[in-house]
Amino acid sequence: MSDILLSVNDLKTYFPISKGLFRNSDEMIKAVDGVSFQLRKGETLGLVGESGCGKSTTGRSIMRLIEPTGGTIEFEGQNISEMSAARFRPLRKRMQIVFQDPYASLNPRMTVQGALEEALGVKDPQMSAKERRDQVKELLQMVGLNAQYATRFPHEFSGGQRQRIGIARALAVEPSLIVADEPVSALDVSIQAQIVNLLQDLQQRLGLSYLFISHDLGVVRHISDRIAVMYLGRIVEIASKKDLFTRPLHPYTEALMSAVPKANPFRKKERIVLSGDVPSPANVPVGCAFHTRCSYATEICRTVRPVATLASPQHYVTCHLYGTEGMKYIENRTN
Amino acid sequence: MLNSNRPESYWGGMGKRLRRNKTAMAGVVILIVFTLGSLLAPVIAPHPVEQMNFNSRLSAPSLTHLLGTDDFGRDIFSRLLHGGRISLLMGLITVVLSTLVGVTLGIIAGYYRRADLFIMQGMDILMSLPALLLAIAVIAVLGPGLTNAMIAVVIAVIPSYVRVVRSAVLSIREKEYIEAVRALGIRDWQILLKHVLPNILSPIIVLSTIQFGVSILAAAALSFLGLGAQPPMPEWGAMVFVGKAFLSQAWWMSIFPGLAIMLVVLGFNLLGDGLRDAFDPKTR
Amino acid sequence: MKEVLLEVKDLRLQFKTDKGELPALQGISFQLKKGETVALVGESGCGKSVTSLAIMGLLSRANAQMEGSIRFRDILLNQLSTGELRNIRGKDIAMIFQEPMTSLNPVHTIGRQLEEVYQLHTDLSKKERQAKAIEMLKKVGVPRAEDIMREYPHQLSGGMKQRVMIAMAMACNPDLLIADEPTTALDVTIQAQILELMNDLKENDHTSLLLITHDLGVVAEMADRVLVMYYGEIVEEADVVSLFSHPKHPYTIGLLRCIPDLDEEEKLRLDPIEGSVPLLGEVTQGCAFRFRCSQAEERCYQEKPPLMATGTGTQAVRCWLYENKEMAV
Numbered sequence: 001m002s003d004i005l006l007s008v009n010d011l012k013t014y015f016p017i018s019k020g021l022f023r024n025s026d027e028m029i030k031a032v033d034g035v036s037f038q039l040r041k042g043e044t045l046g047l048v049g050e051s052g053c054g055k056s057t058t059g060r061s062i063m064r065l066i067e068p069t070g071g072t073i074e075f076e077g078q079n080i081s082e083m084s085a086a087r088f089r090p091l092r093k094r095m096q097i098v099f100q101d102p103y104a105s106l107n108p109r110m111t112v113q114g115a116l117e118e119a120l121g122v123k124d125p126q127m128s129a130k131e132r133r134d135q136v137k138e139l140l141q142m143v144g145l146n147a148q149y150a151t152r153f154p155h156e157f158s159g160g161q162r163q164r165i166g167i168a169r170a171l172a173v174e175p176s177l178i179v180a181d182e183p184v185s186a187l188d189v190s191i192q193a194q195i196v197n198l199l200q201d202l203q204q205r206l207g208l209s210y211l212f213i214s215h216d217l218g219v220v221r222h223i224s225d226r227i228a229v230m231y232l233g234r235i236v237e238i239a240s241k242k243d244l245f246t247r248p249l250h251p252y253t254e255a256l257m258s259a260v261p262k263a264n265p266f267r268k269k270e271r272i273v274l275s276g277d278v279p280s281p282a283n284v285p286v287g288c289a290f291h292t293r294c295s296y297a298t299e300i301c302r303t304v305r306p307v308a309t310l311a312s313p314q315h316y317v318t319c320h321l322y323g324t325e326g327m328k329y330i331e332n333r334t335n
Numbered sequence: 336m337l338n339s340n341r342p343e344s345y346w347g348g349m350g351k352r353l354r355r356n357k358t359a360m361a362g363v364v365i366l367i368v369f370t371l372g373s374l375l376a377p378v379i380a381p382h383p384v385e386q387m388n389f390n391s392r393l394s395a396p397s398l399t400h401l402l403g404t405d406d407f408g409r410d411i412f413s414r415l416l417h418g419g420r421i422s423l424l425m426g427l428i429t430v431v432l433s434t435l436v437g438v439t440l441g442i443i444a445g446y447y448r449r450a451d452l453f454i455m456q457g458m459d460i461l462m463s464l465p466a467l468l469l470a471i472a473v474i475a476v477l478g479p480g481l482t483n484a485m486i487a488v489v490i491a492v493i494p495s496y497v498r499v500v501r502s503a504v505l506s507i508r509e510k511e512y513i514e515a516v517r518a519l520g521i522r523d524w525q526i527l528l529k530h531v532l533p534n535i536l537s538p539i540i541v542l543s544t545i546q547f548g549v550s551i552l553a554a555a556a557l558s559f560l561g562l563g564a565q566p567p568m569p570e571w572g573a574m575v576f577v578g579k580a581f582l583s584q585a586w587w588m589s590i591f592p593g594l595a596i597m598l599v600v601l602g603f604n605l606l607g608d609g610l611r612d613a614f615d616p617k618t619r
Numbered sequence: 620m621k622e623v624l625l626e627v628k629d630l631r632l633q634f635k636t637d638k639g640e641l642p643a644l645q646g647i648s649f650q651l652k653k654g655e656t657v658a659l660v661g662e663s664g665c666g667k668s669v670t671s672l673a674i675m676g677l678l679s680r681a682n683a684q685m686e687g688s689i690r691f692r693d694i695l696l697n698q699l700s701t702g703e704l705r706n707i708r709g710k711d712i713a714m715i716f717q718e719p720m721t722s723l724n725p726v727h728t729i730g731r732q733l734e735e736v737y738q739l740h741t742d743l744s745k746k747e748r749q750a751k752a753i754e755m756l757k758k759v760g761v762p763r764a765e766d767i768m769r770e771y772p773h774q775l776s777g778g779m780k781q782r783v784m785i786a787m788a789m790a791c792n793p794d795l796l797i798a799d800e801p802t803t804a805l806d807v808t809i810q811a812q813i814l815e816l817m818n819d820l821k822e823n824d825h826t827s828l829l830l831i832t833h834d835l836g837v838v839a840e841m842a843d844r845v846l847v848m849y850y851g852e853i854v855e856e857a858d859v860v861s862l863f864s865h866p867k868h869p870y871t872i873g874l875l876r877c878i879p880d881l882d883e884e885e886k887l888r889l890d891p892i893e894g895s896v897p898l899l900g901e902v903t904q905g906c907a908f909r910f911r912c913s914q915a916e917e918r919c920y921q922e923k924p925p926l927m928a929t930g931t932g933t934q935a936v937r938c939w940l941y942e943n944k945e946m947a948v
Contacts, residue, residue, distance in 0.1 A: 050806035065514055092520040105511040109533040118529070122519045158895045166515070173519060188662035189833065190911075193877035193891030200888065215806065222879035222889060245881070259811035261836030263880055265859045273815055274808045277776040 004074075005209050006039040006062070006177060011071035013054075013061045017282060029282045031057040032068070033233035036308075039177070044203065044210040046224030046241070048217060048256070052281055054233040055213045059179040062211070063095050064088065076176065093122055096170035100182035102162035106154040112140070112165055113150040119172035139168040144198060160191035164198065171202070179211045184219060196223055217260050221245060226314075229253045232289040233281055235308070239315040249317040251294050288320065296321060349537075352613040359609020365602030369595075373419035382410035384417045384569055393585040403587035405577065411587060414569035415595050421570045422551050422599065425485055429550040430543050433489045437496020438539060442527055444497060445504025455501070458494040466491040470553060474562045481570070484563035488553045492546050499542050503535040537614035541607055548603030555596050571596050624794055624827050625651040625674070630687035632666075632673060632851075634899075641899040643669050645851045646687070651795070656821065656828040658838045658859075660874075661848035664896055667831045670848075671797045673697075674829075675714055676704040691795070710740040713788035715781070717800035722784055723772040729756075729783055730768030736790040751790070759786045760816055778809035782816065789820055796821075799831045814840060835878060839863060847871050850897060850907035853926060857934040867929060867936040869912045906938070914940060 099105040291301040388408035470487035555572030557563035564570035578588030632644035756764035
């Protein structure tokens, strides 16, 4: 299958809990704990979940901005997870990242021109000064900014404009994959829509693939082709957008969707309010990580970690309610 | 929440805030006076530095000798002007050297976790000794003299640079724009030079300004102890030392060089505090 | 007609800065009745948070120049001294903020901070205060209330901290609770818990709520009446049903259009409001929204529209488009 751009298999990223100089402990924060998915060319995969679920770490691990602890990452047909830094460098620019905080993602001491030229220099170190200037103009126009702004510093721009500059920088090296890490969460709603539209336009024009990380289900539904829901370092459900929203299977997905307040006062519908907090990723519950907050949890959920089950074509859910083991267990119980 | 209408440039805003700060400007005036005095010493000094005049030994301040004369009849005012050259130059050299070494070590410690442990342990050891004691120990090894005194001062002040720079780098390293250029595949040394260093300049400038005063004071202290510049040299610390023996007969021999040291150090400290406020208006 | 609890009249606010005076609020007027929930909606910089700070008297008088009146029951808040305000704050009017992480003092236990509220505003003994505090924590759904009393803020999750903040705010049964983006920093499942809690408390204690938020979903869920703010002004005022079913101001319409809603049919493209909010002080005449408004006419550049009543009279809008329609009513 050649249309697969990115294939992530059993990705694990653990952080040691350091307890000072001389006491290295064995305890680990399991930020990402066995994540697998594939991303096709030109596709947008939404990655949703609440804070601390490991969605951002997943994005950064795929790009090896954080070195993963285990698993394989295959990108453009090559296994990049164990490549040396030198061999990885030319591939690195094929995947770029757009950040959440437009105020922290640009070097405050560098003009827009400087930032973009630096990126262009990575793409082609031999480029002449004039070519660079022309391409900077082109990039700025592509993201909807006036090319005259090139000589300005980041603090002279609004949040939405900075986000456009960040996107232009990512595009400068002509990537095939963009990891968008909450790219609109820090923006006002009226600006959010501008950036979402821009990302969609760019995808059509340039054939980009997006891994779109967000906690905002509305935005994710709008932009994604497929959506993966994460909870405590694991993907609990992954399906096409339509499947996921018309037929959410995992109890967590269901609760997450019903928790979003609707901008519609007539539809004050009842919602599933989850009790309690998300457990700490340093202390993930045994068995299914969600069982502490799940109203359907049974004995097996507290002991056996569920595996991804194919519930319908292209719709995977990691829940004992849908697994064979769960079925067997429940049958045994009832007999 | 407040948006400024016309955003001013970083350095422009800083300069404006500094100019409005009266105490900092007082520091600037002091430093300008001393720098000009030292630079123009050969021209404006009323008497040659080494000119001895045994007829007017230990004479009190008067119109011919503004600040009096010393035990060899040398004009103290002239000697102070020339001494300023030594002190300021020494301060400059020590600050430049310790900035170079300290900033390099600090950036490495802040950016690379593995190096951090070794560098910081070394610095902790240096810092656990009182700076002056450390300097004396260095001189005990190298022998007294102006150059060795400077080396001693450099070694003693490096840890404070490493500390400041390291913590500044630690906070910059987590910024998303560093991740962004890493994602582009920019090499580490370029990241450090182009993205990290420019963003930690303000704490380095503030620290260097204050360390300028500290270095001058430390060098003077070493000379006073007879470990730095040796007496015929018109170094301020050495002059205070010589004058100490004549304190009851000729107070001016020690008091005026002492005042010179105090004023210069004060000037640097006032300027340094002013710079700190000007760089970061929020922390006032 | 219910009793008016809070009345803000022609509130104007100028910030004094290096670059001259910036108009943060340009004549805000509204009423809040007993037991009612009014939402102030708008994007960053529209003046919604400043309004709440002005009501609480939390703006530094050195940097901000205030005009107009703020009446709470029969007290003119804007004429009180700092000391008199302090007596009202926390007792009759309480406030919760967006950042539960920074609103609690990290060096004191939860119990001590909660007891302090009672100490300031009641004559209860230490024992009674403690009992009250525990009761309050239980009321806001904090599990293990007795243990939590002895714990420090960093030991609690974001949602728990916001519960504690609400407990502190509700401790003295205030008549008015001002909530400034109370759930913005929280995850959706936790947000759902907190919104439910606030609704329960409001119903049981008949507290009036001034809710400041940018999230129209939260507004739809909580508010009785809505004030939409733009550039330091109220551009539309309506009951919640009218606002969502017949939004009138082009800005309100734009806001409602540009959010991707989970219940709506899917759209191919979102409809953003083009451009961005003007900087404070940038607009000196005409309607502040005209730069982003597709229906702007010559007049919008010259004259600032007043807030005009439309329809049944429960809805008012600051837009020239509705001038003639108003006459028709």
